[in-house]
Amino acid sequence: MPKQVFKRPEALKDNVTHYCPGCGHGIIHRLLAEIIDELGIRDKTVGVPPVGCAVLAYNYIDVDMGEAPHGRAVAVATGIKRARPDLIVFTYQGDGDIAAIGTAETIHAANRGERVSVIFVNNGVFGMTGGQMAPTTLLGQTTTTTPGGRIALRDGYPLDLSQMLAVGRGSVYIERTAVTSPKNIIKTKKALKKAFQVPMNDLGFALVEVLSQCPVNWKLSPVEACRRVEEEVVKTYPLGVIKDTTEKG
Amino acid sequence: MKKKGFIRINRELCKGCGLCIVACLKGSIRISNKLNIKGYHPAEYTEKEKSKNRKCTGCSLCAITCPDIAIEVFRG
Numbered sequence: 001m002p003k004q005v006f007k008r009p010e011a012l013k014d015n016v017t018h019y020c021p022g023c024g025h026g027i028i029h030r031l032l033a034e035i036i037d038e039l040g041i042r043d044k045t046v047g048v049p050p051v052g053c054a055v056l057a058y059n060y061i062d063v064d065m066g067e068a069p070h071g072r073a074v075a076v077a078t079g080i081k082r083a084r085p086d087l088i089v090f091t092y093q094g095d096g097d098i099a100a101i102g103t104a105e106t107i108h109a110a111n112r113g114e115r116v117s118v119i120f121v122n123n124g125v126f127g128m129t130g131g132q133m134a135p136t137t138l139l140g141q142t143t144t145t146t147p148g149g150r151i152a153l154r155d156g157y158p159l160d161l162s163q164m165l166a167v168g169r170g171s172v173y174i175e176r177t178a179v180t181s182p183k184n185i186i187k188t189k190k191a192l193k194k195a196f197q198v199p200m201n202d203l204g205f206a207l208v209e210v211l212s213q214c215p216v217n218w219k220l221s222p223v224e225a226c227r228r229v230e231e232e233v234v235k236t237y238p239l240g241v242i243k244d245t246t247e248k249g
Numbered sequence: 250m251k252k253k254g255f256i257r258i259n260r261e262l263c264k265g266c267g268l269c270i271v272a273c274l275k276g277s278i279r280i281s282n283k284l285n286i287k288g289y290h291p292a293e294y295t296e297k298e299k300s301k302n303r304k305c306t307g308c309s310l311c312a313i314t315c316p317d318i319a320i321e322v323f324r325g
Contacts, residue, residue, distance in 0.1 A: 002255070006312040006322035017317060021289065022266035026316030182272055182310045215266075222266040 009033035011042050011062050018056060022222025024179045024212030025053060028121060029060050031189045032092075035196055036063060045088045046080050048073040052094035053128045054121065071102025074109040077116045081199075088200060090117040095136040096126040099161045106165070110207070113170030115199035118207040119192065120161065123214040124233065131217030135159040138236050143217070158236050162209045166243040172204035174243040178211040178234070180226040194246075203246055211237060254307020254324040255298040262319035263291035269311035269320060275304035278311060291319075 008014070012033035019025045036042050042063055049057040051070040058065035068076040073091040081089045098106050098120050109116070125143055126132040133143045133150060136158055140149040166174050173195060177188040191208045198206035211233055213225035220228060258278075263285065269292055270278050281293040296303040307324035 002323040002325040004321060005254070005307055005324050006309045006320070008318050008321075012318065016262055016287070019316065021264035021316075022268060023316055026318065027314070030318050182313045185313050222268055223271050226268070226271075 009037050011036045013060055013062050015059055017060055019053065020214075020216045022213060022215045022225060023053070024123070024210065024214075025121065027179045027185060028092075028119065028188070028192075028210055028212070029057065031185070031192055032090075032119070033061055034189065035193050036061075038193070039196060039200075041088050041196075041200075044086065045090070046077075046084075048077045048080070048089070048091040050091070050093040050097035051128075052097050052126075054092055054094060055128070057092055071097050071100070072105060073097065074102065074114070074116065074118060075105040077118075078109055078112075078114045081114060081116055085115075088117075088196065089115075090119060090196065092119045093121065094127065095120070095122045095124065095161075096134045099135045099159050103161070106161070107168065110165040110171040110205045111168040113172070113204040115202060116205065117195045117199055118205070119195070120207055120209045121212045122209055122237065123212045123217075124158075125214055125217045127214050127217055131214075136161070136237075138233065160237065162207065162237075162242050165205075165207060170205055171207065171243060172245050173198045173206040174209070175207075175241045176209040176211065176237060176239050178229055178239060180211075180213060180229045184239075198246060209237070211239070252306050252324065253303065254305045254322060255296065255303065256294050256305060256307075256311060256323070257298075257321045258292055258294055259319045259321075260285045260291040260293070261287070262317045263289065263315075264317055265289040265291050266316060267292070268314045268316065272310045272314040274308070274310065275306070277303070277305050 195206040215225040
């Protein structure tokens, strides 16, 4: 009798996602749902989706969700966690959300060591609005607002938010991963699980930056977009653990 | 005995991105000629579930990469 070894996680609803073909959001949603199932925290988890492509995450992940204004997901999550410390609160944000408009509240939440998990999906463009330049856009990358490529003297340099947050003493666990290949996806799952366990153990702020592909706005096929992440994007945003002080404290 | 497996692809969930085709080490997945209800050419499994000389081992790499969780994997 054949045994089923892979199926949809229970915390993921049966809806068809609205994401473009090849988008990394679907993979990260599945990993989140699997982790929520494995830790058995589905009835006491609250998520805060961003403004951006993943704004409809509440249609896919079957946990309680509270929507936040653009960039303010960590601030809303702080409020939920402080009002109900027994809940497990995570935010799910894109790079336009957390690194552009939400930089201030994110830095202060990390510095205060709020017990929330932040999932930061970095694809280097404003995806939902049509591929404009984001703070995380690579130098030389062509977007709709930088038609000749991003130039440092005019548009500034790519913002490495994870490194910035690692400087503050309140953040405990920060890692950067990717979802371009099965190997990277398995590593991402491990990192996300740890990011849920750190606030659950009352240690502090945890963030996982996931380098995701955006085939439509990069004008590449899904497979080429994955290759671009592995060959180009990782030069500016190297993968690996950026900060981990869980052992000491 | 070699390990055998098979997969089932939900053609209405699939958007035809082709990531599973790259992930499959045995080359057992291809893009279908037919359209699904959303207008994409979905991926399809090229082997028969019960066939004895199928190459699929049930490694789940295709299902792990699938952004739309359209693939179910079975072993045995």
